[in-house]
Amino acid sequence: MQLYSFFNSSTSYRVRIALAIKGLAYDYQGVNIRIGDQLTEEHIARNPSKGVPVLILDDGQRLTQSMAILDYLERTYPTPALLPDDPQLRTRVLEVANVIACDMHAINNLRSLGYLKNVLDISDKDKKVWYQHWVNQGLTAVETLLERHGVGPFCFGDQPTLADCCLVPQVANSIRFGCSMSGFPNVMAVYKHCQQQAAFQEAEPQRQPDFIE
Ligand SMILES: N[C@@H](CCC(=O)N[C@@H](CS)C(=O)NCC(=O)O)C(=O)O
Structure with missing residues (x-):
């Protein structure tokens, strides 16, 4: 997996925490949102919302929206769980x-x-x-x-x-x-x-x- 992230983007940070808790390895790709890297054509192709995070799966699928990415990680790698069953x-x-x-x-x-x-x-x-x-x-x-x-x-x-x-x-x-x-x-x-x-x-x-x- 690849994570497009910016170091102090809080939405990227959420996803990084979940990846670390679940012990999942990924390649880190920095997107400097302070200088507008999120607004390049290349990045908009990854994420039409023009931001980070974006998680690229091994089959090339691009996942955007941190809460949706967290849901994907929870469904795909359920242990340790980040959402209780109750x-x-x-x-x-x-x-x-x-x-x-x-x-x-x-x-x-x-x-x-x-x-x-x-x-x-x-x-x-x-x-x-x-x-x-x-x-x-x-x-x-x-x-x-x-x-x-x-x-x-x-x-x-x-x-x-x-x-x-x-x-x-x-x-x-x-x-x-x-x-x-x-x-x-x-x-x-x-x-x-x-x-x-x-x-x-x-x-x-x-x-x-x-x-x-
Ligand atoms: N709802 C989106 C928000 C993503 C988002 O806006 N991320 C910020 C960083 S925390 C960003 O890339 N901002 C770029 C900008 O505002 O131009 C998510 O949860 O992924």
């Missing part, structure tokens, strides 16, 4: 994953922030206010879900799930953008626990071949 617990895991993947990521993505700045002429200061507002809203929901249903030390017990795969990259990016994490003790406890695990470490931005300071 329907209620499975929904709890997906609730947290979806707050991050649906409610938070899209509005704070590079292209959304770029549109605010370059088309709507929003200042860097206001762009940061926007970013931090949506992080605060989203992580407040995640914190509440963990408070109500979380078990620890991962989001939902002693094994990582898709919730952890989504939480860690989101927290890493939020810290990078200077968001205060003080109101999210459950989120931060899970984050710190995950950071100590080998699979999560393997997927960290600074360990990727395309990492740049």
Whole structure:
């Protein structure tokens, strides 16, 4: 398999964590989304949504959309499982994953922030206010879900799930953008626990071949 990824893309990071947890080998292909490599014809042929990640299977099939890729990995390589069998617990895991993947990521993505700045002429200061507002809203929901249903030390017990795969990259990016994490003790406890695990470490931005300071 080949993974088209950018080192600090949170959607790529989700997939890297799942690949590492499942022990799957892949060739890493860096796509520098800071300089527009995702907008080349070659990359759009891989992913019409003009972004990363893209997982290329050994038969050449191109899989896009991180949550769809995670679903493929879960179906194809079910052990270790990242989604519990129990329907209620499975929904709890997906609730947290979806707050991050649906409610938070899209509005704070590079292209959304770029549109605010370059088309709507929003200042860097206001762009940061926007970013931090949506992080605060989203992580407040995640914190509440963990408070109500979380078990620890991962989001939902002693094994990582898709919730952890989504939480860690989101927290890493939020810290990078200077968001205060003080109101999210459950989120931060899970984050710190995950950071100590080998699979999560393997997927960290600074360990990727395309990492740049
Ligand atoms: N919903 C998509 C989002 C993919 C996405 O937007 N990825 C970001 C990086 S985290 C990207 O490539 N952004 C490029 C851009 O905004 O131009 C997914 O989950 O895969």
